Amino acid sequence: MAIKNYCLVCGGSGCAAGKADDIYHGLLTAADACGIGNDVQIVKTGCFGLCEKGPIVKVLPEEAFYVEVKPEDAETIVNEHLLKGRIVDSLLYREKGADKTDLSEIKFYQKQMRLVLRNCGVIDPEEINEYIARQGYAALEKVLFELTPEEVLEELKVSGLRGRGGAGFPTWLKWKFTADVDSAEKFIVCNADEGDPGAYMDRSTLEGDPHSILEAMTIAAKTVGADHGVIYIRAEYPLAIKRLEIALKQAREFGLLGDDILGSGFSFDIEIRLGAGAFVCGEETALLASTEGNRGMPIPKPPFPAVKGLFDKPTVINNVETYANIPLIIIKGGAWFNAIGTEKSPGTKVFALTGKIENSGLVEVPMGTTLREIIFDVGGGIRDGKEFKAVQTGGPSGGVITKDYLDTPIDFDHLTAIGSMMGSGGMIVMDEDDCIVDITKFYMEFCVDESCGKCAPCRIGTKRMHQILDKITTGKATLEDLQKLKDIGLATQKASLCGLGQTAANPVLSTMKYFEEEYLEHIRDGKCRAGKCKDLVSYTIDAEKCIGCTVCARKCPVPCISGERKMPHVIDQDQCIKCGACFDVCKFGAVIVA
Amino acid sequence: MAKMTLETLRKLREEQKEVIERRDSGDKSIHIIVGMGTCGIAAGAKEALNVFLGEAYTRKMDNVVVKQTGCMGLCYAEPTVEVKMEGMPDTLYGNVDAAVARKIVNLHLLGGKLVNDHVFDYPARDINKE
Amino acid sequence: MAMVNIKINGQPHEVEAGTSILKAAKAFQVNIPTLCYHPDLEPWAACGLCVVKVENSPKMVRACATEVVDGQNYITHDPEIMEIRKTVVELIQSNHPNECLTCARNGSCEFQDISADFCIREAPYCEMLKDLPKDESTPSIVLDPRKCINCGRCVQVCQQLQDVWALEFIDRGYGTVMQPAAGALLNESPCIKCGQCSAHCPVGAIYEKDETEELLAAIRDESKHVAIQVAPAVRVAIGEAFGLEPGVLLTGKIYAALRMLGADAVFDTNFAADLTIMEEGTELVHRLTSKDGGPLPQITSCCPAWTDFMEKYYPDMIPHFSTAKSPMMMQGAVTKTYYAEKAEIDPKDIYSVAIMPCTAKKYEIGRDDNMHASGYNDMDLVITTRELARLIKRAGIDFLNLKDEEADNPIGVYSGAGTIFGVTGGVMEAALRTAYKLVTDEELGDVNIQAVRGMDGVRSGEVPVGDTNLRVAVAHGMANVRQLMDEVREARDTGKEPPYHFIEVMACKGGCIGGGGQPYNTDEEVRQKRAAGIYNDDEKSTVRCSYQNPSIIKIYDDYLGEPLSARSHELLHTRYHARPLYQK
Numbered sequence A: 001m002a003i004k005n006y007c008l009v010c011g012g013s014g015c016a017a018g019k020a021d022d023i024y025h026g027l028l029t030a031a032d033a034c035g036i037g038n039d040v041q042i043v044k045t046g047c048f049g050l051c052e053k054g055p056i057v058k059v060l061p062e063e064a065f066y067v068e069v070k071p072e073d074a075e076t077i078v079n080e081h082l083l084k085g086r087i088v089d090s091l092l093y094r095e096k097g098a099d100k101t102d103l104s105e106i107k108f109y110q111k112q113m114r115l116v117l118r119n120c121g122v123i124d125p126e127e128i129n130e131y132i133a134r135q136g137y138a139a140l141e142k143v144l145f146e147l148t149p150e151e152v153l154e155e156l157k158v159s160g161l162r163g164r165g166g167a168g169f170p171t172w173l174k175w176k177f178t179a180d181v182d183s184a185e186k187f188i189v190c191n192a193d194e195g196d197p198g199a200y201m202d203r204s205t206l207e208g209d210p211h212s213i214l215e216a217m218t219i220a221a222k223t224v225g226a227d228h229g230v231i232y233i234r235a236e237y238p239l240a241i242k243r244l245e246i247a248l249k250q251a252r253e254f255g256l257l258g259d260d261i262l263g264s265g266f267s268f269d270i271e272i273r274l275g276a277g278a279f280v281c282g283e284e285t286a287l288l289a290s291t292e293g294n295r296g297m298p299i300p301k302p303p304f305p306a307v308k309g310l311f312d313k314p315t316v317i318n319n320v321e322t323y324a325n326i327p328l329i330i331i332k333g334g335a336w337f338n339a340i341g342t343e344k345s346p347g348t349k350v351f352a353l354t355g356k357i358e359n360s361g362l363v364e365v366p367m368g369t370t371l372r373e374i375i376f377d378v379g380g381g382i383r384d385g386k387e388f389k390a391v392q393t394g395g396p397s398g399g400v401i402t403k404d405y406l407d408t409p410i411d412f413d414h415l416t417a418i419g420s421m422m423g424s425g426g427m428i429v430m431d432e433d434d435c436i437v438d439i440t441k442f443y444m445e446f447c448v449d450e451s452c453g454k455c456a457p458c459r460i461g462t463k464r465m466h467q468i469l470d471k472i473t474t475g476k477a478t479l480e481d482l483q484k485l486k487d488i489g490l491a492t493q494k495a496s497l498c499g500l501g502q503t504a505a506n507p508v509l510s511t512m513k514y515f516e517e518e519y520l521e522h523i524r525d526g527k528c529r530a531g532k533c534k535d536l537v538s539y540t541i542d543a544e545k546c547i548g549c550t551v552c553a554r555k556c557p558v559p560c561i562s563g564e565r566k567m568p569h570v571i572d573q574d575q576c577i578k579c580g581a582c583f584d585v586c587k588f589g590a591v592i593v594a
Numbered sequence B: 001m002a003k004m005t006l007e008t009l010r011k012l013r014e015e016q017k018e019v020i021e022r023r024d025s026g027d028k029s030i031h032i033i034v035g036m037g038t039c040g041i042a043a044g045a046k047e048a049l050n051v052f053l054g055e056a057y058t059r060k061m062d063n064v065v066v067k068q069t070g071c072m073g074l075c076y077a078e079p080t081v082e083v084k085m086e087g088m089p090d091t092l093y094g095n096v097d098a099a100v101a102r103k104i105v106n107l108h109l110l111g112g113k114l115v116n117d118h119v120f121d122y123p124a125r126d127i128n129k130e
Numbered sequence C: 001m002a003m004v005n006i007k008i009n010g011q012p013h014e015v016e017a018g019t020s021i022l023k024a025a026k027a028f029q030v031n032i033p034t035l036c037y038h039p040d041l042e043p044w045a046a047c048g049l050c051v052v053k054v055e056n057s058p059k060m061v062r063a064c065a066t067e068v069v070d071g072q073n074y075i076t077h078d079p080e081i082m083e084i085r086k087t088v089v090e091l092i093q094s095n096h097p098n099e100c101l102t103c104a105r106n107g108s109c110e111f112q113d114i115s116a117d118f119c120i121r122e123a124p125y126c127e128m129l130k131d132l133p134k135d136e137s138t139p140s141i142v143l144d145p146r147k148c149i150n151c152g153r154c155v156q157v158c159q160q161l162q163d164v165w166a167l168e169f170i171d172r173g174y175g176t177v178m179q180p181a182a183g184a185l186l187n188e189s190p191c192i193k194c195g196q197c198s199a200h201c202p203v204g205a206i207y208e209k210d211e212t213e214e215l216l217a218a219i220r221d222e223s224k225h226v227a228i229q230v231a232p233a234v235r236v237a238i239g240e241a242f243g244l245e246p247g248v249l250l251t252g253k254i255y256a257a258l259r260m261l262g263a264d265a266v267f268d269t270n271f272a273a274d275l276t277i278m279e280e281g282t283e284l285v286h287r288l289t290s291k292d293g294g295p296l297p298q299i300t301s302c303c304p305a306w307t308d309f310m311e312k313y314y315p316d317m318i319p320h321f322s323t324a325k326s327p328m329m330m331q332g333a334v335t336k337t338y339y340a341e342k343a344e345i346d347p348k349d350i351y352s353v354a355i356m357p358c359t360a361k362k363y364e365i366g367r368d369d370n371m372h373a374s375g376y377n378d379m380d381l382v383i384t385t386r387e388l389a390r391l392i393k394r395a396g397i398d399f400l401n402l403k404d405e406e407a408d409n410p411i412g413v414y415s416g417a418g419t420i421f422g423v424t425g426g427v428m429e430a431a432l433r434t435a436y437k438l439v440t441d442e443e444l445g446d447v448n449i450q451a452v453r454g455m456d457g458v459r460s461g462e463v464p465v466g467d468t469n470l471r472v473a474v475a476h477g478m479a480n481v482r483q484l485m486d487e488v489r490e491a492r493d494t495g496k497e498p499p500y501h502f503i504e505v506m507a508c509k510g511g512c513i514g515g516g517g518q519p520y521n522t523d524e525e526v527r528q529k530r531a532a533g534i535y536n537d538d539e540k541s542t543v544r545c546s547y548q549n550p551s552i553i554k555i556y557d558d559y560l561g562e563p564l565s566a567r568s569h570e571l572l573h574t575r576y577h578a579r580p581l582y583q584k
């Protein structure tokens, strides 16, 4: 017997807080009560990414999207919709400002918009036919047979596409620089080095839709007059490399790469270069040096790669995500793209949302979406109902953003204005349990490890900043150290050669600005409010609250907790390794962290 | 595959579109699409894939097509599996381990019911269909 | 040349397009501090000291590596910039031993000078040093990686200017260290001991092996007859260590100072340069005229860094090498034979010392068995120009006010041809002057052969000598050699006529005047001035050709017989052998 309606009740934590569970049971009871228990199926689902409007109930096949549902609405939904087939208008989701809701519009509730990831999770990436079926290589057709290079550049210019690798440089201008140089040899390079901790947007794109990158690179090649392409990808991405290799093979077999592409007379081919995984090799000049077989160290710019790049030849170098946008722009037009996102940053941006977030994952949103929407709607809010503390964008080169700035629309310029940056798209969410100094130290450690060592301010500055942060987290710092941090921060920012050093101090400078009190607490009071800095915390047992259950004594790995059954326990401070096990297991809140 | 010209590429595209449209409407096959990105594989997508292949084989379900795709972005819910079949809404499942995969076969494929607690919403509309 | 209009600190200026901000500022009396930049090298842009602001831009740029852009205003100094630079200096200090008093560069150190300017009285950051041993494996230079500030100059010098690739950076980040390639000791690496790295290092991380104590010990030893020779390039450079302009000729004062130091005999390497010309010129004429004279082109061999390079990278060129020893080694051999006989001194008591612009010469004296042709060490010690300058100061000699003296006979007199050995093209020119005579038996009209002079890295041309037009080529700076050697190889391998008859090669840029043991801060302008000093010495010589040098005529008459005689061969010629790039 066939099911008539499927009723999806959000089981995400955001909606759970709004009594989604009661709604679920309410629906079940009501359906049984009116005898349709076997015609409908009511299931709990994962977060819909619109927690702000939760609890959410979605009814299929009508795709009725009910928001802010209350337990008492369960009966209405059953009686009206499920029983009589009448959609409950008052509960339907409405776009802001819209007073009437058309069911066909409801599908647009999602905050996400998948341009770059249009094929990821949809097609089989190892099957070129599936890509072709979904408009694949149609943009290349246009570029080879219909558009002049000038028209392609114009389309890109109108689109307003800016590089997604971090700096946000207008892509059309970069291409034009290379197109304008008179040179027998030119190169197209794809930067797939992706070294930010926690970032994997490019990996996923390459794994899920490798042909889009090959198509875009070929379009770039035709536009600027290049005949050779290189994809520089880190060796730690074996699956992406495998899929790229398959895609390259298929494209060559189909005549979409190689000599005389599609009979157009234009020839272009692409090879893969594996990077050893140094973060700095993502910096374009270091990447090119490494591709040439030299030590991956940045060199001063100008001259820019667009004019003097790989083997001193004019070279277009773009990020994976930048390329992924190109075929769409060619097919749908620059103006279409320009209408998405914000005026100065059109299009979408893919973020890798990680940290203390409910729904970690890859999200693609139009530029101009606010941090709040990303974190609380798409991301489902903070894990375990904890308090949001800050979000770090731009990875180790970015800054932290606090609660006060959650409504900042995200684009290149706004993020820079509040002391962070877009970076490549890593987004790490912190909650009240994160110590801001400790996190900053983590980022600095990354920079210390990843500095190429060429220039003094970065090589030595990051190390010294790390030392000072370490002093702070172990309670050995003085107030003078804060001034030193600022001094070194400024010097590394201004006097480093490449972006790594120039931005290495961003986390320090921005956390010192927004969380000065927390730094002072560490130094002045010897306290870490998050309890993360082990040297600054101690675990004690409140004799009033301890009922002597002995759980902590049994869990303590040292062990250093003693006490009789049913008598208050005591922690030997000299032995305690501050693992926090006691705190975690005590059911009576008797363990105190201070 | 011989090298293509503009015309053969266009023809191929139309053919392939039809293949997909047939799949989307009226096709009697059951499509099971497993997210096989690095995150999916790390979370156990291969085991799920094997369950689907094994069940389809032992139960002689000739109309089941098991395929792979890239990451859908729901990393917190990996492995993800999409099921498309006639008479059921297209459904995205998350956290599909071997046991859940078996449930999907029993309940969804054979019983016409969704598997509770594992349904997820699609992250975004399909821009290619616009 | 296109000109652009820029501003330096608000002042409008017009400069050539393509000029760096650093050079533009300097042209208008503004000095921007630098630590890694060296005019001989492409900007490596490592130290970060030269950063300047560009008006209306949030970023700062490196003045050394950034070309001026029309219409821009560059702020080179303001309190914020100076503060940033000071922090950078403090950071570098925190990673550098505070050991000036015992440092090879005390008083000539670029980092010391900059530190002095920035008035840092307390070290703000805890010192953390690299814990790395010195590398004293070569007889020529010492590497002290603890003092390295990773400026990159030596690596660029060794890889780009010298094409040797003996030095490289290993590791990364805070652990980055300058090291001999492949982690070998320097002496086991392809290093050719040219010392250009030491001449370009801004600090005391690479320096010449100081052997002044050995010299003082020999002088102290009553039983030793200390004979000291002076190379041509020393005389036009040593004045710089005493505050003079480059290129001032100080031959007479050097002789006087050496005597004050306690030398028993003072000779001039230029005498032996003339001797080298007699041997090498005759060898060339043999190759030109006789079937078994050896293959053409003949290639000069008086530069020990070059012979080391050839033995490692071009061993197939060995037959082309002139077998004539370098002037220093010839001088050494005749000092302990001819001179010893004349002066009636037991050669075992002679302690033979050379003052050289060169660190490779310290290696040359032990490079081969032939270096004992006299039956003893032909040369006992080599002291570089820098070491001599320090020794003169230590000995309290008021160098600039000394009265000029003459060298001792019979091996102290030289021709103008001998002195131009010190500059690129000089050996060629000196040889041509004599070869002309040997081939045509006529005196050359104008002895100034302009065709082979100049500072271009590779120069070639034709010089008419009798019936033949001699095809000659000159290269200096090791990286410029490959081109010539590859031409020769290709002609040989394809059975073609050799492209040249005679090739001169010097490892150092500008020849020995730009040697690795010369006073610091050598750049193109300094080399030009030193070269001018050398040509000046030649101009004012009454005798301009080696075969006309009366002392040369006499040594052949009295002792050697004729060029390429059996005795000449025994004392004045040597052999070469292929050497592996890496020894282990």
Ligand SMILES: Cc1cc2nc3c(=O)[nH]c(=O)nc-3n(C[C@H](O)[C@H](O)[C@H](O)COP(=O)(O)O)c2cc1C
Residues within 6 Å of the ligand: A162, A163, A164, A165, A166, A167, A168, A169, A191, A192, A193, A194, A195, A196, A279, A280, A281, A282, A283, A284, A285, A317, A318, A319, A320, A322, A323, A424, A498, A499, A500
């Ligand atoms: C330290 C450092 C690391 C970088 N890593 C990457 C990277 O992994 N991927 C990337 O696309 N760009 C990276 N970039 C930016 C590139 O230098 C360059 O701007 C980018 O590839 C240009 O492409 P786009 O215009 O498409 O953004 C990095 C820059 C710096 C300074």
Ligand code: SF4
Residues within 6 Å of the ligand: A280, A297, A298, A450, A451, A452, A453, A454, A455, A456, A458, A459, A496, A497, A498, A499, A500, A501, A502
């Ligand atoms: S800033 Fe850091 S990573 Fe960049 S060149 Fe300098 S040392 Fe290397």
Ligand code: SF4
Residues within 6 Å of the ligand: A540, A541, A550, A551, A552, A553, A554, A555, A556, A561, A569, A570, A571, A581, A582, A583, A584, A585, A586, A590, A591
């Ligand atoms: S949980 Fe902590 S306080 Fe409780 S018994 Fe264990 S160690 Fe003691």
Ligand code: SF4
Residues within 6 Å of the ligand: C096, C097, C098, C099, C100, C101, C103, C104, C105, C106, C107, C109, C110, C111, C112, C147, C203, C204, C205
């Ligand atoms: S290298 Fe310079 S600063 Fe360092 S110890 Fe020597 S003289 Fe002093």
Ligand code: SF4
Residues within 6 Å of the ligand: C141, C157, C158, C162, C164, C165, C166, C167, C190, C191, C192, C193, C194, C195, C196, C197, C198
């Ligand atoms: S002496 Fe010359 S060859 Fe040796 S390391 Fe220095 S520059 Fe290189």
Ligand code: SF4
Residues within 6 Å of the ligand: C147, C148, C149, C150, C151, C152, C153, C154, C155, C178, C197, C200, C201, C202, C203, C205, C206
């Ligand atoms: S040894 Fe001297 S020249 Fe070489 S990198 Fe170190 S400081 Fe620079």
Ligand code: FES
Residues within 6 Å of the ligand: A010, A011, A012, A013, A014, A015, A016, A046, A047, A048, A049, A050, A051, A052, A054, A055, A056, A377, A380
């Ligand atoms: S928890 Fe229900 S929409 Fe996010």
Ligand code: FES
Residues within 6 Å of the ligand: C033, C034, C035, C036, C037, C044, C045, C046, C047, C048, C049, C050, C051, C062, C063, C064, C065
């Ligand atoms: S002198 Fe310009 S960076 Fe060192």
